Amino acid sequence: MKQLFFTLSLLVLTSTLAAEHLLVTAQKGDGIYAVLRRYQLLDYSCNLEEFYRLNSLKPNANLLVGRTYKLPIEVVNYNGKSIRSSTGNEDFTRALNIQYYNEELLELEVRSKDFREDKILYVPYHIDNCYEENLKAAPEEIVGTGEIAKTGGNPDSLAQVPSQVTTSAYRTFNIFGEKYAYVPKMDDKLAGRIFYVVSGHGGPDPGTIGKRSGHHLHEDEYAYDVALRVTRNILAHGGTPYMIIRDTDGIRDERYLKGDKDETAWGGQPIPYQQKARLGQRSTIINKLYDENLAKGITDQTMLAIHVDSRQKNKTIDLFFYHFEGDLVGAKQAERMHTMIKTQYDRVRKGRGYTGTVGARDLWVLRETKPSGVFIELGNITNPSDQVRIVEPSNRQLIADWLVMGLFK
Secondary structure, three states: OHHHHHHHHHHHEEEEEOOOEEEEEEOOOOOHHHHHHHOOOOOOHHHHHHHHHHOOOOOOOOOOOOOEEEEEEEEEEOOOOOHHHHHOOOOHHHHHHHHHHHHHHHHOOOOOOOHHHHOEEEEEOHHHHOOOOOOOOOOOOOOOOOHHHHOOOOOOOOOOOOOOOOOOOEEEOHHHOOOOOEEEOOOOOOOOOEEEEEEOOEOOEOOOEEEEOOEEEEHHHHHHHHHHHHHHHHHHOOOEEEEOEEOOOOOOOOOOOOOOOOOEEHHHEEOOOOHHHHHHHHHHHHHHHHHHHHHOOOOOEEEEEEEEEOOOOOOOOOOEEEEOOOOHHHHHHHHHHHHHHHHHHHHHOOOOOOOOOEEEOOOHHHHOOOOEEEEEEEEEOOOHHHHHHHHOHHHHHHHHHHHHHOOOO
16 A cells, blocks of 8 residues: 555656755646645745745746756755764754654655665755744853753763853753753853743643644643743753643653653642642642742742643634733733743744734633743644644744743843
């Protein structure tokens, strides 16, 4: 059946290898959107723009039968050792994204052989050039999020301390998983401040569920991964974060995060099945910790709740923020985070625009907790474009980077 499917695919589109780009010869019935969709490129708007540029086409042009076109995919020889050495780029997350892309094409039978077998790598344009759908390295002003790889050290050696880290604070936190367990303290921008980081749902409640490429996207898994990355960044900047919902998964550099029900609340408490009990458990934990820290004289305490929204499939949304009405401190913090996200989008994707909002909402986690709080929605889990924002692991890191930048005063 697989061989038959592949043969039929060849009748629709004939592919050849070029020195720089993958070439396709248009067959009867081929259109630009169909070709890009076949190669899993249509979710990234920059791929469409690059296709037009590579082939000197005007938007919405038709493909001519028998003519050869360049795809926004570079063809690279795989050296049999690693994607990083093959492509001349040591970014570990980038290599994973390239690996996942090639494996997805193999699974869809667009590729007939694994890149490890035919020694050919496809590197799609969006890996290095689409800033929303897939990020480049975190901005240089961001620290504490993979500095080992950034400073020329061996990213596979967890014990190697970056050369520019002058502080002796180099700590291990197993909750982040083996790869990210070591957290260098880079500065004190968040020193003296406490943050209660609450990822949405968990345990018996997966939250809302989306679907992409045959995979189920569980809200609680993606919110938790972003929450872990936010927590790690806070530590790197000298702050004191509490992960209220906890798991053993660690930070995961995977597109599709496996859903489970083994999350617990602070102190190892099992998460209740009933929604009101779950919410009550979280507010009780936060309030107890708040009182304990307040008794120590720490007044700067903030709650951060991280969720993924669910709306109609065709509804694309940006990150948006809620605060409790009357919580002026929370409102100001939400505005700072909102401004930072907008500023960064304007910087890396000029002309894109940003439509995320800040508003008051009567949500339990905002109303029933003592510290000022911000409720963050990362996107619409049912929308294909918004899904890319959370499915790409590098995107999840960029979201965490920008959110923590918004915490700086």
